[in-house]
Amino acid sequence: MTEQQGKLRVALIQGNITLGNPEANHAHMQMLLERAVEQYPDLKVAVLPEMWNTGYALTQIHELADPEGQTSRAWLSAFAKKHGLSIVGGSIAEKRDGQIYNTMYVYNEAGEEVSRYDKLHLFRLMDEEKYLEPGAQPEMFELGSGLTAGASICYDIRFPELARTLALSGARALIVPAEWPNPRLHHWRTLLTARAIENQMYVIACNRVGKGGDTEFFGHSLIIDPWGEIVAEGGEGEEIVTGMIRPALVDEVRGRIPVFEDRRPSIYFGGK
Numbered sequence: 612m613t614e615q616q617g618k619l620r621v622a623l624i625q626g627n628i629t630l631g632n633p634e635a636n637h638a639h640m641q642m643l644l645e646r647a648v649e650q651y652p653d654l655k656v657a658v659l660p661e662m663w664n665t666g667y668a669l670t671q672i673h674e675l676a677d678p679e680g681q682t683s684r685a686w687l688s689a690f691a692k693k694h695g696l697s698i699v700g701g702s703i704a705e706k707r708d709g710q711i712y713n714t715m716y717v718y719n720e721a722g723e724e725v726s727r728y729d730k731l732h733l734f735r736l737m738d739e740e741k742y743l744e745p746g747a748q749p750e751m752f753e754l755g756s757g758l759t760a761g762a763s764i765c766y767d768i769r770f771p772e773l774a775r776t777l778a779l780s781g782a783r784a785l786i787v788p789a790e791w792p793n794p795r796l797h798h799w800r801t802l803l804t805a806r807a808i809e810n811q812m813y814v815i816a817c818n819r820v821g822k823g824g825d826t827e828f829f830g831h832s833l834i835i836d837p838w839g840e841i842v843a844e845g846g847e848g849e850e851i852v853t854g855m856i857r858p859a860l861v862d863e864v865r866g867r868i869p870v871f872e873d874r875r876p877s878i879y880f881g882g883k
């Protein structure tokens with residue numbers, strides 16, 4: 612199936628990350644992305660995992676974070692342009708105005724930067740709030756030709772308000788780079804599936820594999836359709852997880868059960 616037939620091939624770059632080694636991680640992600648474009652000539656969208664440049668090397672993050680994201684951004688933009696695909700660059704540790712952010716950059720097939728999103732909800736169990744600055748606003752962008760998507764990084768999926776705000780603003784897919792560790796596979800699958808079903812949108816989630824210090828990451832990257840069915844799911848090792856998505860399915864599902872027409876915002880949270 613091709614984009615002309617209304618479908619887009621998406622690949623999740625479910626890679627390992629070396630703790631605190633941006634050069635090694637850059638080279639490794641490049642190798643995996645090259646493998647993805649070689650194996651799937653019809654690839655239109657690639658998604659990387661969270662904090663792929665440094666992992667959670669938070670105690671050294673001021674030395675390791677990419678200043679203004681310059682190195683990562685130049686590479687992602689050039690790769691997107693060379694191969695004519697949209698790239699959601701997972702997220703990187705970025706140093707900006709003396710602060711560190713967990714930041715997602717998105718590129719279109721011309722290599723243009725179309726979005727920057729700073730993770731909104733910082734995860735205390737991994738000490739993010741001690742080292743990172745939270746973002747201030749949700750973000751949406753276009754992927755491929757005509758798929759409006761919203762950004763969500765890892766822990767953000769525990770906050771249904773964010774996905775709902777994005778859906779109400781026009782998002783038809785939620786893109787989720789993650790470093791989601793053992794032993795919370797049940798939460799990962801359930802929360803992602805719930806975000807897909809309740810918002811009747813695609814959920815496209817790329818988790819890392821391997822170990823970061825004592826923390827193990829289980830992969831299981833997922834593409835879930837707006838009816839809650841799993842289109843593709845990774846195993847626990849390094850792999851390119853790929854599947855076809857059909858944006859028109861969002862309208863079909865929203866027509867089948869008209870959740871957005873039946874909402875009663877005037878009675879929620881005192882009408883706010």
Ligand SMILES: NC(=O)CCC(=O)C(=O)O
Pocket residue numbers: 661734737764765766767769789790791792795798
């Ligand atoms: N990197 C993260 O935000 C991890 C979130 C997580 O593991 C969770 O259970 O939530």
